[in-house]
Amino acid sequence: MMDITQNYFEFLALPVTYQLDLQALSERSRELQKTLHPDRFSHLSDRERRLSVQYTAYLNEAVSTLKNPLSRAQYLLKLEGFDTFSESQRQLDPMFLMQQMELRESLAEISATSDPAAELDALRATVEQEQASLREQFDKYYQQSTPSSFEAAAVCVRKMQFFDKLGREIEALEDQLFDE
Amino acid sequence: MAYSEQVIDHYENPRNVGKMNDQDDNIGTGMVGAPACGDVMRLQIKVSDDGIIEDAKFKTYGCGSAIASSSLVTEWVKGMTLDQAQELKNTKIAEELALPPVKIHCSVLAEDAIKAAVADYKEKQAKKQ
Numbered sequence: 001m002m003d004i005t006q007n008y009f010e011f012l013a014l015p016v017t018y019q020l021d022l023q024a025l026s027e028r029s030r031e032l033q034k035t036l037h038p039d040r041f042s043h044l045s046d047r048e049r050r051l052s053v054q055y056t057a058y059l060n061e062a063v064s065t066l067k068n069p070l071s072r073a074q075y076l077l078k079l080e081g082f083d084t085f086s087e088s089q090r091q092l093d094p095m096f097l098m099q100q101m102e103l104r105e106s107l108a109e110i111s112a113t114s115d116p117a118a119e120l121d122a123l124r125a126t127v128e129q130e131q132a133s134l135r136e137q138f139d140k141y142y143q144q145s146t147p148s149s150f151e152a153a154a155v156c157v158r159k160m161q162f163f164d165k166l167g168r169e170i171e172a173l174e175d176q177l178f179d180e
Numbered sequence: 181m182a183y184s185e186q187v188i189d190h191y192e193n194p195r196n197v198g199k200m201n202d203q204d205d206n207i208g209t210g211m212v213g214a215p216a217c218g219d220v221m222r223l224q225i226k227v228s229d230d231g232i233i234e235d236a237k238f239k240t241y242g243c244g245s246a247i248a249s250s251s252l253v254t255e256w257v258k259g260m261t262l263d264q265a266q267e268l269k270n271t272k273i274a275e276e277l278a279l280p281p282v283k284i285h286c287s288v289l290a291e292d293a294i295k296a297a298v299a300d301y302k303e304k305q306a307k308k309q
Contacts, residue, residue: 084215085216086216087215087216092212092213092215094211097211097212097213097220097222098211100213100220100241101211101220101222101239101241104220104241105239108241157215158215159215161215161216161218162213162215162218162220164218165217165218165219166218
């Protein structure tokens with residue numbers, strides 16, 4: 001029986017971990033989707049149909065949250081009582097902000113360079129490398145499972161959020177430069 | 181969501197965009213960021229010997245409201261004393277730009293940036309002595 005008071009991992013019968021098996025996630029999701037298909041409920045009461053709609057919504061939310069490395073990290077922290085989903089103002093390391101500023105500046109200047117495609121690739125590689133290292137750090141702190149390590153994991157999440165935004169800006173510029 | 185005329189004006193004609201040498205003793209630099217939207221803001225002030233802000237520059241990567249908030253702050257702080265600048269409240273910025281509730285955090289970011297710039301300047305002065 002499905003239960004939407006369970007957390008996303010429990011709901012999907014997956015272990016609560018950052019190193020999530022994405023293959024298992026999509027398999028579990030497909031299995032549940034099948035049992036929830038609206039056609040199977042056509043003979044059921046309104047109440048049961050409403051429940052199935054609710055389960056489907058919860059399932060979609062669970063899958064999209066866990067699939068993305070950033071929101072998965074945020075969700076794990078939320079389960080531990082650290083909400084990084086909606087915070088806007090936090091003290092951040094000035095060196096980190098300086099680096100973000102520089103990366104944004106180089107992105108803004110890319111279209112004026114002689115080889116924007118190569119520059120974009122180089123910038124994307126930098127972003128991906130930073131993201132990979134932040135994910136690794138996050139996982140390490142998360143597994144230590146102490147209040148101070150969760151706080152350190154939250155710092156990683158905040159940094160990930162900036163790189164996530166930067167990644168989306170890179171994609172947007174790419175579309176703008178090459179898809180016309 | 182529709183931006184107010186004031187925001188659009190600052191967004192289209194941002195005042196005082198630029199960079200000053202952050203190594204100079206008379207320059208204070210404030211760097212702030214908002215993780216939720218990934219915005220980054222740099223706000224700098226140039227302070228005269230008698231403690232008046234002579235010039236201000238900013239660079240913001242973010243939404244229209246964040247750009248407008250920092251642009252407005254650079255206009256306002258010119259001619260202010262450090263104490264006056266430090267007392268600048270985000271509510272005044274939000275009011276001037278007619279920011280909707282979901283964009284109030286952009287004005288908070290600008291307030292944090294000017295505070296950080298003043299603090300950076302004061303720290304530099306303290307080190308000199």
